[in-house]
Amino acid sequence: MDSESVDFLIIGSGVAGLRAAIELAPFGDVLVVTKDKPSESSTEYAQGGIAAVMSDEDTVGIHQEDTLKAGDGLCREDAVKTLVEEGPERIMELISWGAEFDREGLKLALTLEAAHSKRRILHAHGDSTGKELERVLLSKARSFPSVRKYPFAYTIDLIINNGECHGAYVLRDNKVIALFAKATILATGGAGRLFSRTTNPFVATGDGMAIAVRAGAELEDMEFVQFHPTSLYYPAAPQFLLSESMRGEGAVLLNIKGQRFMDDYHAKAELAPRDVVSRAIISEMVKTASNHVYLDLRHLDKKFVKNRFPKINSTCLQYDIDITEDLIPVSPAAHYIMGGVRTNLDGESNIRGLYAAGEVACTGVHGANRLASNSLLEGLVYGARAGKAALNTKIKPERISGYNEEVSSISDIYEIRRSLRRTMWEKTGIIRCAKSLKQAETKLLLWKEITKQNFITRNELELKNMITVSFIIVESALLRKGSVGAHYRSDHKDRGANWQEHIKWDKAIFRS
Numbered sequence: 001m002d003s004e005s006v007d008f009l010i011i012g013s014g015v016a017g018l019r020a021a022i023e024l025a026p027f028g029d030v031l032v033v034t035k036d037k038p039s040e041s042s043t044e045y046a047q048g049g050i051a052a053v054m055s056d057e058d059t060v061g062i063h064q065e066d067t068l069k070a071g072d073g074l075c076r077e078d079a080v081k082t083l084v085e086e087g088p089e090r091i092m093e094l095i096s097w098g099a100e101f102d103r104e105g106l107k108l109a110l111t112l113e114a115a116h117s118k119r120r121i122l123h124a125h126g127d128s129t130g131k132e133l134e135r136v137l138l139s140k141a142r143s144f145p146s147v148r149k150y151p152f153a154y155t156i157d158l159i160i161n162n163g164e165c166h167g168a169y170v171l172r173d174n175k176v177i178a179l180f181a182k183a184t185i186l187a188t189g190g191a192g193r194l195f196s197r198t199t200n201p202f203v204a205t206g207d208g209m210a211i212a213v214r215a216g217a218e219l220e221d222m223e224f225v226q227f228h229p230t231s232l233y234y235p236a237a238p239q240f241l242l243s244e245s246m247r248g249e250g251a252v253l254l255n256i257k258g259q260r261f262m263d264d265y266h267a268k269a270e271l272a273p274r275d276v277v278s279r280a281i282i283s284e285m286v287k288t289a290s291n292h293v294y295l296d297l298r299h300l301d302k303k304f305v306k307n308r309f310p311k312i313n314s315t316c317l318q319y320d321i322d323i324t325e326d327l328i329p330v331s332p333a334a335h336y337i338m339g340g341v342r343t344n345l346d347g348e349s350n351i352r353g354l355y356a357a358g359e360v361a362c363t364g365v366h367g368a369n370r371l372a373s374n375s376l377l378e379g380l381v382y383g384a385r386a387g388k389a390a391l392n393t394k395i396k397p398e399r400i401s402g403y404n405e406e407v408s409s410i411s412d413i414y415e416i417r418r419s420l421r422r423t424m425w426e427k428t429g430i431i432r433c434a435k436s437l438k439q440a441e442t443k444l445l446l447w448k449e450i451t452k453q454n455f456i457t458r459n460e461l462e463l464k465n466m467i468t469v470s471f472i473i474v475e476s477a478l479l480r481k482g483s484v485g486a487h488y489r490s491d492h493k494d495r496g497a498n499w500q501e502h503i504k505w506d507k508a509i510f511r512s
């Protein structure tokens with residue numbers, strides 16, 4: 001098998017991976033591997049913005065309180081404090097590297113989103129914030145000769161030796177190569193593609209979580225999946241996200257009878273927390289026997305709407321929807337996973353030499369429900385911290401050859417993938433109960449053998465990881481017999497006993 005040695009290996013080139021790479025670049029050679037082209041990531045598609053305290057009317061204390069409130073009692077307070085305190089500095093740094101956030105005159109333009117009590121969301125080019133972040137971070141990373149990138153390089157597994165992480169096995173040009181490193185940072189993003197309705201791009205198949213748990217890392221809070229209330233529901237169109245900031249700017253929700261309904265569900269109406277809005281939409285869909293509701297911006301100034309949401313406007317126009325004149329059909333979709341690889345405030349996992357940052361990680365900042373626009377900030381703050389911490393690694397990678405070269409194949413891969421995604425959406429979605437979760441478990445058990453086999457194509461490896469992560473989500477959701485944050489059990493509507501305990505998984509799950 002071919003192999004290479006680097007100082008620092010980073011898996012993923014979204015906001016978290018790139019920010020970590022920039023931190024490490026002056027101190028050694030950095031290799032960023034990514035399974036698609038470098039910009040293909042959730043970061044690239046983030047619309048609404050990035051939350052940080054950037055005005056005199058706001059304080060880090062209020063940002064902290066809003067985050068803790070959204071997290072519904074399960075945030076780690078020190079992780080939240082770190083996020084809100086270090087956030088403004090990370091933003092100023094981005095601006096100094098060329099990030100063009102929207103401005104009103106000379107001042108940064110700040111908007112409001114659900115569950116924020118102050119206007120603190122920075123945005124770029126209206127609704128293309130993630131694209132701007134990705135552009136600036138890629139360009140900054142490129143400015144260091146020590147940073148190299150391997151696009152279309154799929155990470156299969158970590159190299160574990162005596163309980164330490166010594167790098168990763170990567171599939172590149174149809175060949176497996178061993179990449180040995182003193183420190184490895186997982187920044188592989190989320191797992192939205194596990195659900196048939198999702199806002200997430202194709203790359204979000206939960207690989208990092210599955211790879212980590214196979215290596216012996218602990219996962220935490222995996223039952224907490226956030227469903228975004230408003231993705232475009234139009235048969236010919238992709239499940240395109242309609243940013244929360246549209247409601248922040250005054251858009252309202254109507255059921256198919258044209259009636260506003262959010263006032264009946266929450267005092268903050270359209271600006272209630274995401275899980276409340278998603279469940280309210282599902283209730284209205286059931287009541288009206290419909291598969292969508294509408295988002296209505298027709299009462300807002302047309303010019304303002306077009307300038308503020310240029311990307312959403314142009315995308316909807318492709319499907320003959322004029323967001324200034326037409327009702328926009330929407331329904332909820334899987335959007336973000338709060339759980340992931342458990343880390344401390346420096347991104348360290350329980351495996352020496354293995355760090356995690358961004359959506360793949362569980363630092364505890366989001367608790368049971370993420371405050372809107374806090375995840376890009378988490379990627380910046382904790383990507384930088386993981387990079388800094390990785391500098392202190394004492395690992396001396398050994399060039400071991402522990403890769404199992406026996407390869408299997410799956411004949412009905414697309415059928416299984418489709419069935420898995422539908423099962424997760426229908427049985428483990430916005431409203432769950434023991435019966436639906438058991439049905440999901442029974443289905444997943446049919447495919448459990450796949451999680452123990454080795455494959456040599458991206459599609460098969462992704463499916464293996466999707467089954468693993470789905471199984472952990474279902475088992476965690478079964479164990480949490482109560483409703484907290486984004487996890488809602490129709491058979492246990494109260495919080496349940498010991499609700500403040502976090503549910504953890506390690507590879508023991510595969511022995512059962």
Ligand SMILES: Cc1cc2nc3c(=O)[nH]c(=O)nc-3n(C[C@H](O)[C@H](O)[C@H](O)COP(=O)(O)OP(=O)(O)OC[C@H]3O[C@@H](n4cnc5c(N)ncnc54)[C@H](O)[C@@H]3O)c2cc1C
Pocket residue numbers: 011012013014015016017033034035036038039040041042043044045046047048049050051129130153154155156187188189190199200201203204207208241335336357358359360372373374375376377379
């Ligand atoms: C449509 C949409 C809109 C959003 N809007 C906002 C918003 O307005 N504000 C906000 O704060 N958050 C938003 N989010 C969430 C936010 O974008 C993500 O949580 C965040 O960008 C995650 O960053 P990341 O660096 O952890 O992962 P990502 O940006 O997803 O990057 C993951 C990287 O890992 C790579 N990768 C994955 N698996 C492998 C593998 N096996 N081998 C090699 N490489 C691999 C991918 O190719 C990619 O490069 C949005 C998300 C979506 C999908």
